[in-house]
Amino acid sequence: MTTWLLLLLTGWLAWTLGEYLIHRFAMHALRGRGITSREHLNHHADRDSILEKWFLSWLGVVLVGIALGEASHPAVGFGWVLGYGFYDLHHWHAHRRRPRNRYQRWLRRHHFHHHFGHPRDNLGVTWPVWDLVFGTYRRPGVVRVPRRMAMVWLLDDQGDVRPDFAADYQVAGTAARTPALAARDRDDAFANRPPAVV
Ligand SMILES: [Zn+2]
Numbered sequence: 001m002t003t004w005l006l007l008l009l010t011g012w013l014a015w016t017l018g019e020y021l022i023h024r025f026a027m028h029a030l031r032g033r034g035i036t037s038r039e040h041l042n043h044h045a046d047r048d049s050i051l052e053k054w055f056l057s058w059l060g061v062v063l064v065g066i067a068l069g070e071a072s073h074p075a076v077g078f079g080w081v082l083g084y085g086f087y088d089l090h091h092w093h094a095h096r097r098r099p100r101n102r103y104q105r106w107l108r109r110h111h112f113h114h115h116f117g118h119p120r121d122n123l124g125v126t127w128p129v130w131d132l133v134f135g136t137y138r139r140p141g142v143v144r145v146p147r148r149m150a151m152v153w154l155l156d157d158q159g160d161v162r163p164d165f166a167a168d169y170q171v172a173g174t175a176a177r178t179p180a181l182a183a184r185d186r187d188d189a190f191a192n193r194p195p196a197v198v
């Protein structure tokens with residue numbers, strides 16, 4: 001049982017490295033070349049973008065999990081898939097729902113600093129260790145969010161940051177997203193620049 005658990009954690013750990021490397025190289029470094037990069041940079045450019053090809057991602061992850069399991073032990077493959085499920089759920093949740101605990105607060109600041117401050121840093125989503133290992137970790141500080149891209153859970157009815165998040169976030173600029181601004185957001189995302197505050 002202990003061995004099984006250790007192998008499962010090994011597979012999960014392997015996923016976290018995959019999460020970092022895929023995000024850094026297959027998504028950002030390729031600047032829109034290939035479906036994985038294009039989908040991800042659209043996610044940066046458009047607040048409401050969701051992963052349209054989620055089925056393909058899951059299929060790829062499960063196939064790698066099966067291969068890993070075959071090559072080592074089924075628990076390793078299972079841990080890999082479980083790690084992806086944890087990432088997928090928490091990433092979606094971070095964009096769409098308010099945080100409910102310290103971990104979720106941490107994850108949001110780490111990830112939204114990546115979105116709105118430094119798209120080439122904080123490339124791990126569910127934990128920061130690979131960023132620390134590879135020198136891409138940045139302390140978020142106060143995250144400055146363009147108002148047109150602000151997460152719905154962050155704002156109150158007046159469009160200001162809710163008081164419980166005021167120490168961690170600021171919003172600035174206009175809420176209106178004109179076609180020209182949308183085009184600029186796309187150019188910035190595909191060049192790995194943070195979105196402009198205008
Ligand atoms: Zn995201």
Ligand SMILES: [Zn+2]
Nearest residue numbers: 023040044114
């Ligand atoms: Zn990204």
